[in-house]
Amino acid sequence: MKIGLTGGIGCGKSTVGRLLEDAGFCRSDSDEIVRDLLRSDEGVVSEVIGHFGEGICADGGGIDRSKLAKIVFNDDSTLKWLESLLHPRVGEIWRARLATQAKQNSVVEIPLLFEKNLENAFDFVVCVFCTREQQLTRLASKGINRQMALARISNQLPLNVKTARADISIFNNGSLDFLKRQTVKLLDVLN
Incomplete structure (x- = not known):
């Protein structure tokens, strides 16, 4: 199921x-997947920095999600850009997980x-x-x-x-x- x-x-x-x-x-959390992508996916991190600038970086690497949220939740065009970057990747991940868990709930x-x-x-x-x-x-x-x-x-x-x-x-x-x-x-x- x-x-x-x-x-x-x-x-x-x-x-x-x-x-x-x-x-x-078996549980997949889209928000956790997004956090992982913004923290450790080099391609995603590079594209986000390229779009928003170095000021969006977190101290320990990756993207500072609170800074990013302040921008995108106050500007529909930037939110749409970010969703177009992240949502296909997130969907690929949870769909792949479902495929490998086909016989499990x-x-x-x-x-x-x-x-x-x-x-x-x-x-x-x-x-x-x-x-x-x-x-x-x-x-x-x-x-x-x-x-x-x-x-x-x-x-x-x-x-x-x-x-x-x-x-x-x-x-x-x-x-x-x-x-x-x-x-x-x-x-x-x-x-």
């Missing part, structure tokens, strides 16, 4: 992904799954959602200020659209224990 896992930023996709991994699913976390029309790559699409205030609270706890959080949220489809398009939705406004119980129910439904 191949699950596409999506939802809004700060809604808990990665937590559900890790819970599914704990239950035996797999979950792929893709924040922009519906925005990029990727739902047909999966047997089921699960959307994790919460209230806007909960999103903002969670993002603030990660050091993302309200203005930047709202900019990132606005670059995704509204959560009501994502939940309507998903096969199954999980509301994550409660405790971790509540989310764990919902994930167990999800597994019961899928099996």
Whole structure:
């Protein structure tokens, strides 16, 4: 079984992904793939520096993602450029993983799954959602200020659209224990 896992930023996709991994699913996280590409893929790093300049470099090498985010989430053209560079590479990686895991249950976390029309790559699409205030609270706890959080949220489809398009939705406004119980129910439904 191949699950596409999506939802809004700060809604808990990665937590559900890790819970599914704990239950035996092979897990791929698109955000982690992006982090790896921006940290260690020489071709990607070179192209990003070529486009944005040396000031985008991180101290330890690779790209400083917080500097990059401040630029791209305030300028649609730079965001589109970055997505055109990263998204094909990210897709190649998770598709290759799915191919090697064909006989195993797999979950792929893709924040922009519906925005990029990727739902047909999966047997089921699960959307994790919460209230806007909960999103903002969670993002603030990660050091993302309200203005930047709202900019990132606005670059995704509204959560009501994502939940309507998903096969199954999980509301994550409660405790971790509540989310764990919902994930167990999800597994019961899928099996």
